[in-house]
Amino acid sequence: MADLTxxxxxxxxxxxxxxxxxxxxxxxAGSARSLDGGAEGRDLLDEVIELLxxxxxxxxxxxxxxxxxxxxxxxxxxxxxxxxxxxxxxxIAVRLQGVAEWCGAFAAGYGAHPVAEDEQxxxxxxxFIAISGAETDDEDDESAExxxxxxxxxxxxxxxxxxxxxxxxxEAD
Numbered sequence: 001m002a003d004l005t006x007x008x009x010x011x012x013x014x015x016x017x018x019x020x021x022x023x024x025x026x027x028x029a030g031s032a033r034s035l036d037g038g039a040e041g042r043d044l045l046d047e048v049i050e051l052l053x054x055x056x057x058x059x060x061x062x063x064x065x066x067x068x069x070x071x072x073x074x075x076x077x078x079x080x081x082x083x084x085x086x087x088x089x090x091x092i093a094v095r096l097q098g099v100a101e102w103c104g105a106f107a108a109g110y111g112a113h114p115v116a117e118d119e120q121x122x123x124x125x126x127x128f129i130a131i132s133g134a135e136t137d138d139e140d141d142e143s144a145e146x147x148x149x150x151x152x153x154x155x156x157x158x159x160x161x162x163x164x165x166x167x168x169x170x171e172a173d
Contacts, residue, residue: 004069004084011066015056021084022102023051024070026109029163044071051109074163083155092144096136099151104132106159124158131155 008017027047045064049057057063074081083106085098107128117125131151136144 004066004073007062007066007069008084011058011062013056013058015052016098016101017084018086018098018102019105020052020057020066021070022105023109024048024067025074025083025159025163026106027051027112028071028074028109029106029159030110030113047109047112051112074159079160081156081160083152083159085152092148093136095148096134096151099148099155100132100134103128103155106155107132110162121162124162127154128158 004021005017008020012020024044027044031044031047044067045060048063048067049060070084083099083102085102086095088095090098107125110125131154134151
């Protein structure tokens with residue numbers, strides 16, 4: 001994860017690493033499930049630049065390297081993927097802001113592609129959008145920590161479900 005963080009810092013100029021990672025993962029997940037089979041001939045790098053703006057990013061090579069590492073992590077067989085969020089030592093408010101930014105950027109990236117959604121996928125996206133507006137009263141108590149941990153896990157599992165099509169229920173089951 002430290003390598004991915006370093007790549008994100010090199011790739012981004014004015015947005016958080018959580019927002020950058022969420023956008024890349026959302027675009028990739030949406031592109032994989034797109035009705036037109038992908039990005040209409042555009043590659044993911046062009047989509048990242050279009051979604052976030054070239055002034056938010058550094059050079060194309062750094063962004064491309066971060067993007068490839070992010071996708072490798074998201075598609076890893078060992079399910080070690082996790083949203084790129086602030087460290088556990090950061091204040092809860094900062095960590096919640098990271099989750100909110102990641103979920104909002106993921107939803108924006110995922111929504112950039114026309115996708116025939118099932119009910120579970122739509123619910124996940126609505127939840128991601130709701131999480132993107134989450135706020136805290138800066139209390140660092142155990143219940144806030146537990147709630148934040150649940151949001152982080154929900155973002156991880158929801159993103160994996162959307163990326164792999166796992167949110168679609170097979171009617172044959």
